[in-house]
Amino acid sequence: MPKPIYDFIAVGIGPFNLGLAALSQAIPKLNGLFVDANARFDWHPGMMLPDAQLQTPFLADLVTLADPTSRYSFLNYLKQQGRIYRFYIRENFFLLRKEYNQYCQWVSQQLDNLQFNTQVDAIRYDAQLCCYEVQATVREDGATRPRLYYAKKLVLGTGPKPYLPACCQHLTGQVLHSSDYLPQKRQLQHCDAITLIGSGQSAAEIFYDLLQDSDNYGYQLNWLTRSPRFFPLEYSKLTLEMTSPDYVDYFYQLATNSKQRLLSQQQGLYKGINTELINAIFDLLYRKNLDGKAAVTLLTNAELVAAHNRQPDLIQLTFNQRQQQQGFSLNTQALVLATGFHYPIPGYLQPIRQRLKFDAEGRFDVSRHYGISQYQDVFVQNAELHSHGFVAADLGMACYRNAVIINQLAGAEIYPLETRIAFQQFAAPAGSAPVQPAFKPQRVLA
Secondary structure: OOOOEEEEEEEOOOHHHHHHHHHHHOOOOOOEEEEOOOOOOOOOHHHOOOOOEEEEEOOOOOOOOOOOOOOOOHHHHHHHHOOHHHHHHHOOOEEEHHHHHHHHHHHHHHOOOEEOOEEEEEEEEEOOOOEEEEEEEEEEOOEEEEEEEEEEEEEEOOOOEEOOOHHHOOOOOEEEEHHHHHHHHHHHHOOOEEEEEOOOHHHHHHHHHHHHOHHHHOOEEEEEOOOOOOOEOOOOHHHHOOOOHHHHHHHHOOOHHHHHHHHHHOHHHHOOEOHHHHHHHHHHHHHHHHHOOOOEEEEOOEEEEEEEEEEOOEEEEEEEEOOOOEEEEEEEOEEEEOOOEEOOOOHHHHHHHHHEOEOOOOOEOOOOOOEOEOOOOEEEOOOOHHHHOHHHHOHHHHHHHHHHHHHHHHOOOOOOOOOOOOOOOOOOOOOOOOOOOOOOOOOOOO
16 A cells, blocks of 8 residues: 655644644645644643733734634634634733633644644655655554654754753752743742742743742742843834844845844844833832832842752852852752753754755754755754744744745745835845945054
């Protein structure tokens, strides 16, 4: 019996590949399969705080910005749930994170091209069949079974992994990444001192959550960041124009060293804190200090340089104050690392590594159309921060990237692409000449 060969197989079912699944299911000429090791869709369950909001408006759902007529839109979800008028009266474009997760789960339950409980173990290339062989382990009916799948092309959407500083990887005791916060919250609150490191949205949400109960449990709460301040997310309209195909085009053609320098300067565009949350934190600190100094410490410019277990329930952290170049130590019982994520190359790609492209730093060499294969048959989601800029993880640009990838998979323009949406222009005008070094007259010796 001939093996069925899919047009493409997508690995990982997070929001980005879920959007790709919803947009591609409506295309008869594309036969795709999406696989994920998890039992179901569940987006960052460890950070599903009840009041946490997305930092992008509801129009940045899974499909609308590529296909406003799709039945998988957030507005249609609201209509089907009988909540569209309540959402209208709420007059808030920013969804609660819990609500966004429920919407994504609703979409996932309607799609027949998703397969959960499927762990990809290795991917090889079958030269005889001219396609990829995906070796997987499938859990079903209480048992695990090996299974092979075949596809002409691949889309990698396994996403980034939690990043832990090297000095913390050997620690024992109450040490966790922010992505695991909620399951361990109660244990944290029974510690005498909790230290939180990081200054992004996740760190601020956890700090605010712990701060609310600090009087009831009596713990010391420390919040430290190596950044010079707890900075807000920039959200002015001309800044938002940088989340656009225009800016991706501009950023992509820059030299590598220019890209790296720009990303280090742009943290306020994608790593900042909602202004409303910053204000809520300040107001809560103000109220708590009316009854005496709260057991809270906030420190900026504090770079973590070492961490050691001094006792079974005590961790000593060593910091460097970056502006003063002065070291100091802090003891804590619990450590929460809101230190972001990184993208390790998935191990299942090792058998086809020679087919893929890598840059001088060992990262994927991502084409403008999100391809990483020498043969234009492997694409990535949210692994192109270094090549395409800070919009790689932005939900608002997901539909655009998915439209680009679908058009590449289909070999035709299925979804029309906007290429110029910004009023401003990022590159020099066409025909501009390179700037010549300023003339410096030579010194004449008397």
